[in-house]
Amino acid sequence: MTTINKIKILHIDSNHPLLWEQLAATGFHNEEDFTSTKEEVEAKIHNYNGIVIRSRFKIDKAFLDKATHLQFIARVGAGLESIDCDSAAEKGVHLIAAPEGNSNAVGEHSLGMLLSLLNKLNRADRLVREGKWIREGNRGFELEHKTVGIIGYGTMGKSFAKKLRGFDVTVLCYDILDDVGDANAKQVSLRELQEQADVLSLHLPWTPETDKMVTTDFITAFTKPFWFINTSRGKNVVTDDLVAALQSGKILGAGLDVLEYEKLSFENLFIDTEKPAAFEYLLAAENVLLTPHIAGWTFESHEKLAQTIVDKIKSFFIIK
Numbered sequence: 001m002t003t004i005n006k007i008k009i010l011h012i013d014s015n016h017p018l019l020w021e022q023l024a025a026t027g028f029h030n031e032e033d034f035t036s037t038k039e040e041v042e043a044k045i046h047n048y049n050g051i052v053i054r055s056r057f058k059i060d061k062a063f064l065d066k067a068t069h070l071q072f073i074a075r076v077g078a079g080l081e082s083i084d085c086d087s088a089a090e091k092g093v094h095l096i097a098a099p100e101g102n103s104n105a106v107g108e109h110s111l112g113m114l115l116s117l118l119n120k121l122n123r124a125d126r127l128v129r130e131g132k133w134i135r136e137g138n139r140g141f142e143l144e145h146k147t148v149g150i151i152g153y154g155t156m157g158k159s160f161a162k163k164l165r166g167f168d169v170t171v172l173c174y175d176i177l178d179d180v181g182d183a184n185a186k187q188v189s190l191r192e193l194q195e196q197a198d199v200l201s202l203h204l205p206w207t208p209e210t211d212k213m214v215t216t217d218f219i220t221a222f223t224k225p226f227w228f229i230n231t232s233r234g235k236n237v238v239t240d241d242l243v244a245a246l247q248s249g250k251i252l253g254a255g256l257d258v259l260e261y262e263k264l265s266f267e268n269l270f271i272d273t274e275k276p277a278a279f280e281y282l283l284a285a286e287n288v289l290l291t292p293h294i295a296g297w298t299f300e301s302h303e304k305l306a307q308t309i310v311d312k313i314k315s316f317f318i319i320k
Contacts, residue, residue: 004028004317007071008047013054015076016306026314042066052076052309058264061087072096072316074309078103078156078296079233081206082264096312099155101305102296107159109295110201110231113255116289117227118143123286144168149197152232153180153187157203161185172196176209194221199229206233216241219250227253231295234258239278246285253287257295 004027011020011032020030031048033041038057045051045067052074053059059073064087071094073083078099088095116122119140127134146169150157153173161171161184173185174193181187188196200222204210214230214237228251230237239260245251261269261279275283282288296305 007049007317009050009052009313010041010045010048011052012041013052013056013076015052015054015309016302018303019052019076019306019310022307022310023313028313038063045070050074050313053082055082055264057082059083059088064088064091064093067091067093072313074098074313076101076305076309078106079205081233094316096309096316098305098308098312101308102298102301103155103159104304105298105301106156106203106231106295107161107163109257109291110160110203110229110255111163113229113231113257113289113291114199114201114227115143117229117253117255117287120286122289143199146170146198147172147196148199148201149174149193149226150185150201150203151175151190151193152202152204153177153185154203156232157201158182158184160201160203170196191221195223197222197226198224199227201229202232202236204232204236206235210236212236212238214238214242216244219245222250225250225252227251227255229255231255231257234260234262239276239282243278243281246281246287253289254282254285255289255291256282257291258293259290262293 008029008031009023011030012034014034024030042063045063046069049069050072051070054076059082061084064084073088073093074096075083076098078097080095080097083095085095120138124138127138144167148164148169148171150161150171150173153175157173161173164171165184171185172188172193173181174188174190212235219241237260242251242254246254259269263269282290
């Protein structure tokens with residue numbers, strides 16, 4: 001067993017304090033650096049055996065080449081797209097993520113977005129605050145008897161499907177892996193999902209295979225107009241094509257927790273001055289609900305993510 005008090009961990013982002021406290025109590029040596037540039041961190045990364053990061057900068061091959069004593073990278077989040085996973089694997093660096101930590105939050109947020117869109121809650125609330133008591137213009141739709149399609153049936157997709165159990169709906173899922181369906185969702189082909197879905201919810205990582213997946217061709221392959229929810233990654237969707245579908249009525253409404261324009265850190269948009277026309281449309285559209293990448297960002301998930309990372313780091317070093 002590795003001597004724990006010789007394991008030096010660099011925390012590159014702030015996280016729930018329990019993460020630091022429990023690692024220290026176990027005997028790990030913690031250090032933090034939340035402000036240095038990537039280049040400055042690279043210059044000293046050879047001194048560390050582990051990294052704990054959210055998404056402040058990309059851990060690329062150049063970074064990993066200098067991390068000569070690195071044993072693990074722990075990302076306090078669900079995805080690993082900010083890490084060059086192939087280079088890490090070549091160097092024998094163990095990768096840790098924590099999708100279990102915020103999956104419940106993402107499932108609840110997805111359901112909340114869907115119900116708000118169907119019932120026009122954001123529009124109705126705004127109009128009442130403006131002194132406009134409009135009932136017919138805010139008539140909504142019921143989720144009952146609709147078919148919900150989930151693309152990406154991992155931890156997040158399964159969480160959303162579980163939340164739908166209290167509704168009288170049909171839930172279908174599509175995934176690149178076989179045999180992932182369960183009592184909450186029937187696994188089908190992408191074509192079958194596109195033929196039947198009234199609602200589409202994305203729960204995908206951002207990979208070369210999913211980059212710009214939702215295009216005009218993808219959208220028009222759906223038999224019926226549908227509501228669209230994306231709590232996964234903004235770059236899985238071509239925003240111009242999404243807007244065209246909203247304008248044509250092929251997409252009835254969209255709940256977007258993520259946007260194509262986000263920086264890799266997810267903390268900001270790329271938009272500094274002039275906004276793209278598609279983004280301007282989303283901002284003005286009454287059938288679009290926007291949130292700032294917070295689906296998995298609850299007080300509870302903040303703690304659960306940290307605890308999951310602690311448990312996985314300890315397990316990696318075989319600490320019971």
